[in-house]
Amino acid sequence: MTSTAFRDRLRAGESLLGTLVQIPRPEVALRLAAQGFDWLFLDGEHGGFGPAEASRILAALAGAVPCLLRVPSQEPDVLADAAACGAAGLIVPHVDSAAQAEAAVRAIRGRGLVVVQAESREAVADIAAIARVPGVDAVFVGPYDLTTSLGIPEQFEHPAFHAALDTIREACRAAGMPLGIFRMTGAEARTHLAQGFTLLAAGTDGTLLEAGARSLLAEWRG
Numbered sequence: 001m002t003s004t005a006f007r008d009r010l011r012a013g014e015s016l017l018g019t020l021v022q023i024p025r026p027e028v029a030l031r032l033a034a035q036g037f038d039w040l041f042l043d044g045e046h047g048g049f050g051p052a053e054a055s056r057i058l059a060a061l062a063g064a065v066p067c068l069l070r071v072p073s074q075e076p077d078v079l080a081d082a083a084a085c086g087a088a089g090l091i092v093p094h095v096d097s098a099a100q101a102e103a104a105v106r107a108i109r110g111r112g113l114v115v116v117q118a119e120s121r122e123a124v125a126d127i128a129a130i131a132r133v134p135g136v137d138a139v140f141v142g143p144y145d146l147t148t149s150l151g152i153p154e155q156f157e158h159p160a161f162h163a164a165l166d167t168i169r170e171a172c173r174a175a176g177m178p179l180g181i182f183r184m185t186g187a188e189a190r191t192h193l194a195q196g197f198t199l200l201a202a203g204t205d206g207t208l209l210e211a212g213a214r215s216l217l218a219e220w221r222g
Contacts, residue, residue, distance in 0.1 A: 003088040006066035022047025026060035079107035089113025096122035098129035105135035119145035131175035
């Protein structure tokens, strides 16, 4: 699928499920791509994906599945180098204001989708403006950092977390902005479909590897 086709599906409101890839090896990405994910989330913030690693993975995939690359920071040089890799787009972490979103758009200069992460109390406060920044293609919620910022780390059933999600969702709906979120399991991700989240990521390569190993050992041990 081309980057343009992926952008069209995102804008059309299709539900797109990906998984987070932190191990920067082509073998890992190729195996995951073959399972039928709509996209892969290459992680350069908490995983091992710099521009060189991302370029190797993208070359190995040869367009088999769209990839969004999360960068480690908002530094203009970091964004420019990452945008040159040829990924379908970049995921920009810790975007707390419309000004930061605008700066990311300028640095990326139209070379792929711009997905900004809303993962702090400050981002929630400014989300109406963030969601209306020209050139931003989607808002993506980081629930772990968001709950930490709210003072309720990993309490995903806490009313304060749900209130923050409601604020983000309503602002994105009003702006016609696609909305995404990461959750650790497919079941957790599915709960957000009815809330209007369409750019979904569930699990990581590491957790999927662990789950497969546990399943095999359970079969062996009876």
